[in-house]
Amino acid sequence: MDRQAGEAARQRAADVxxxxxxxxxxxxxxxxxxxxRWHLGGDVLELHADLSRLVGSIxxxxxxxxxxCGAALHHARVALAAAGREPLVQRLPDGRRPLLLARVRARQPHPVSRDDLVRYESMHRRRTDRRPLRAAAPVPAETVAALExxxxAEHASLYRIEPDVALGEDATDPPGPGEERWAAYFVVATEGDRxxxxxxxxxxxxxxxxAATAEGLVMSPVRDAVERMEARTPLDRLFEPPxxxxxxxxxGVDANPVPPPASPPRGVVDV
Incomplete structure (x- = not known):
């Protein structure tokens, strides 16, 4: 009976x-x-980098x-917590397998909190929204503090920066008319670069x-600062090593009544 119970518990963990x-x-x-790419073996979920999706020139x-892949890992953690399971994550668990980025296990059930459900709901509402902001209102200071x-809590730092620093002089994706006044720009920084x-x-x-979605904000990455390595140089000057x-x-705060369409995810078989 104990063996059957153990098998049933492992199957429930695999399903979640x-x-x-x-x-x-x-x-x-x-x-x-x-x-x-994800690989499920028993009650262990592995996250792998998929080099077939790498844009090597950039x-x-x-x-x-x-x-x-880190963003996908966090989304998986949110889904597990909302399902009442505490995620146990090992990051870069095997130095001989650099494409294996994480192993995830579903620990014993835990009470689902309101924050768990809010994050899960935000997962379903989140969009990348590069449209001009329609609401003439700044991001509230208390919201900025909450995002920081x-x-x-994720062992990173968030810093608000000026638009000219974020966009640079050669930006190919500049803000729309009046948008710069209301948009807030942030840098996600870490204590190293490995x-x-x-x-x-x-x-x-x-x-x-x-968290921004839960607060009614829209968000997008700044393309030029993301895609070009040389664009990181002026940002580096803002921070003390390491x-x-x-x-x-x-x-930004947005008043668009209709959200942009979600990008279709890859099929389950593909990932």
Whole structure:
């Protein structure tokens, strides 16, 4: 009987992990690459980088790929928590397998909190929204503080910066008329610039984005500051080593009545 109970418990854990991997397909990914693969073996879910989705000309060191996988990892964690399971995560668990980014297990059930449900709901409502902001209102200071605390909880930092620093002089994706006045720009930074830092930056980005969605904000990455390595140089001057900027996000209060369409996730078989 104990053996049967153990098998049933492992099967329940496998089912909830499978659902979490499916939900992780909603995560934001840079260049919309969705560069992740999941492998479910028993009651262990593995996250792998998918090099077939790598845009090597833009991301030769796989930084953006790893960051995107970190966002998917955080989405899976949110799905597990909302399902009443505490996620146990091992990041970069095997140095001999650099494409294996994380192992995830579903620990014993835990009480689902209101925050768990809010994050899960935000996962379903979150969009990448680059449209001009219609609401002539700044991001409230208390919301900025809450987003900073969210990044801290994910072992990263969030800093608000001026638009001219975020966009640079050669931006190809400038804000619309009047938008710069109301948009807030943030840097996600980590205490280093190695694969683990990139993975953590992705998790923090996902957490901040879901928190922003819950507060009624729209958000998008700033393309030029993300895609061009040389664009990181002026941002580096804002931080004392070893802190490194990883991503720039644009956020704002929006009054568009209809959200933009969601990017279709890759099929379950593909990932």
């Amino acid at each position: 992990l499978r659902r979490a991997a499916e939900e992780a397909g909603r995560a934001p990914s840079l260049l919309n690459a969705q560069p992740w 991301d030769p060191h796989r930084r953006l790929l790893t960051l995107s 605390a969210t990044a801290d 694969p683990l830092d990139w993975l953590v930056a992705g998790e923090a980005t996902s957490a901040v984005w879901l 802190a490194r900027p990883q991503l720039v996000l644009r956020a």
